[in-house]
Amino acid sequence: MARVFGKSSAEAVQREKGRLAALEQLDLFNGPRDSGFDRIVRLIQQIFDVEIGLVSFIDGHRQWYQACSGLSADEVPLEDTFCRYVAADEQPMIVQDAMKDPRFVAHPAVTGPEHIRFYAGVPLKTKAGITIGTVCAIDRAPRSFGRRDLCVLEELAGVAMDRIELMQTASTDSLTEALTRRAFKREAEQLIAAALRHRHDLACILLDVDRFKLVNDTHGHAAGDEVLKAVAATCRANLRASDLFGRLGGEEFAILLPHIGAEDAMAAAEKLRAEVCARPICGDFGTLAVTASFGVSALSIVGRDVDTLLAQADAAMYRAKGSGRNRCVSWSSMQAANGMGARRRVLKAGSVIFNDRRSTVDCTVKSLGVDGAGITVTNTAGIPSEFRLAIKAEGFETACSVISGDRQNLEVAFR
Template identity: 80%
Template sequence: MKTFGKSSTELVQRERERLAALENLDLLDSPRDEGFDRIVRLIQTVFTVDIGLVSVIDAHRQWYKACSGLSNDEVPRADSFCRYVLDDEQPMVIQDATKDPRFLAHPAVTGDTHIRFYAGVPLKTKAGHSIGTVCAIDRTPRSFGRKDLGILQELAGAAMDRMELMQTAATDSLTDALTRRAFKREAEQLIASALRHKQDLACVVLDVDHFKRVNDTYGHAAGDEVLKAVAATCRANLRTSDLFGRLGGEEFAIVLSHTGAEDALKTAEKLRAEIAALPVTGDFGTLNVTASFGGSALSIVGRDIETLLAQADAAMYRAKETGRNRCMSWTALNAAPGTGARRRVLKAGVIIFNDRRSTIDCTVKSLGVDGAGITVSNSAGIPPDFTLSIKADAFETTCAVLSRDRQNLEVAFR
């Protein structure tokens, strides 16, 4: 289906539905998976190319679910070859990028990445929504016949099947923690019970500090050992009644039953100290890592797992912003107006500042009446106050930044 001739309203609606389908799969920033790694290695072998890629694309970025042959794990959507595949919802083959007017001046073509050949097919759900791409990429020009394209489309179908199969998984294969979807499902049951019986309950989020540096310096095998060690340390210091899940690559979450905000912070501090004191050993030598923690608890506004996670995330980002290897409660942010009840969303947004002369595309990941959680490609240069626009909702408001890290912002609406 081509986008040519579609009205602005139709395009906005199509993007809204596409992002809803992506949000339902809950794949963004999810942990690495050997099944997808195998698909990208197969792409490299079958087509004899330098790079194999399985990606999903949100409102502002292309995130690599699996990639072999490139060092980065995402690129801005506006800078991606794959945005053309996404827009047209059709396969695209570029035999020589230096001869294509769309790409001949592209940094990936003119720079060290030296891309010449590209073949990409859309990654489509059963309902027909294009949520990403599967690609074969090379650094020398080459041909790509109809049979080759058919094989790439079959691999895209296998990748989509794998994504749908993952929705039923309950345990993360690397760390034995609950998967993100299973963690949230069980957390909602514990929250419902706590509310019914008027019991305390708290949520803690932790993120391994400088994890990308570990992977870049020592390799993914070392990173995997770090994650397994952190997860094992957490489980060893938690009660059997506590929930422990892996939310993303290096981010974990805990639900503590019969626990208030103060005791949750004590638990977080104990885990922080245990992780900081833990030597991680392997063929790479011995590493010491730390983690940053954020906590939240049931309250008048925090009565569901999405809100508790949003609040704990806000506190965790502030812990990172103020030095890392520390624990913080969301109540210490002095920002209650921006961390009220939230619902999980995936919406295209625009950050507007500098008297509306500067804009940055973003993805709104959580939304409430008084605040939002936002992801960007890079938060550097974004001022403490700006305007947020969500075109699909005809929504625009001024915001104040509560906390941030390199790619995440928690904001309060003014």
């Protein structure tokens, strides 16, 4: 059974469905780092004199750090985070000494190398009152946290929500000068409508920088920023003025090509792949050889909207990563090999069930079709090639076979 912050009631399941729908509408997950959130977590550290400040979002299986100062991780499984209690109750939670709290005394974040002792977290809520994440002050020593402190932390959560709303209006990514995800999708819808109206071709390319997390972990975020700027500049230099170029996530970019069919789009993707691969990136960090994996989809009878095109290009891109990276794969080739129909981007909580139903892994379903899905888990290690996928909020469960994947992502076909 899929867990909903530790609850299994129908009411909790429907609340979780609404919460994920709000997150999907805001289109926040895996988005680029943002200096506004970075300032908030630094303020948390300075105001409360704590080691760790955090602004996070929570999807179906994990807590993802939009901004974090003082921890090395980018995300943590939902079952391993203090913040799941804040999200479940939709109320602030203060733990003055985790070693004296029965919920956390044996928690790995408390007993392990992170040695967390103090936690103060408040819900990050939309104007409609839906909790989409948390804002936290965390320390490695016990401490008190008064009413005035809590009021200040709640005000900072309000500032974070104001920042989220401001981001919804931005059209250009400040780091790469590409369109933001929301602006890209808005303009893509117009181009797709024109293509359907005038019956001309249109294709989508999605690219993801290979092993980008390793760049950040090894050389720092400044080096990662230089990589992203260089990849974006290479793409723009090789695109037409009529092409649409956007940054969808941290290291993920999308391109829409009007008047281009599937075959020519694959050629364009291969050209971009070769150009990115041929341009080492130099800086104070040394010289980095960078590659990217590409997925291609095209307008068709079943692929007639931006979410479908992106979901299908995304599935092809993960096939490229699973096949060795630094290559291009088309959705049409996957479709021919596996007989798959259209996909659409979604955000739903799910469960991977295997080992005769004795083992369950929480997941987030990121794309869905009548005959397959794309899912994200904390770690794919240990998940067999065949399992059952359940989406409790939809009353859905079916047998699956893995088509492709990487450390955190799986593309599956329904059996």
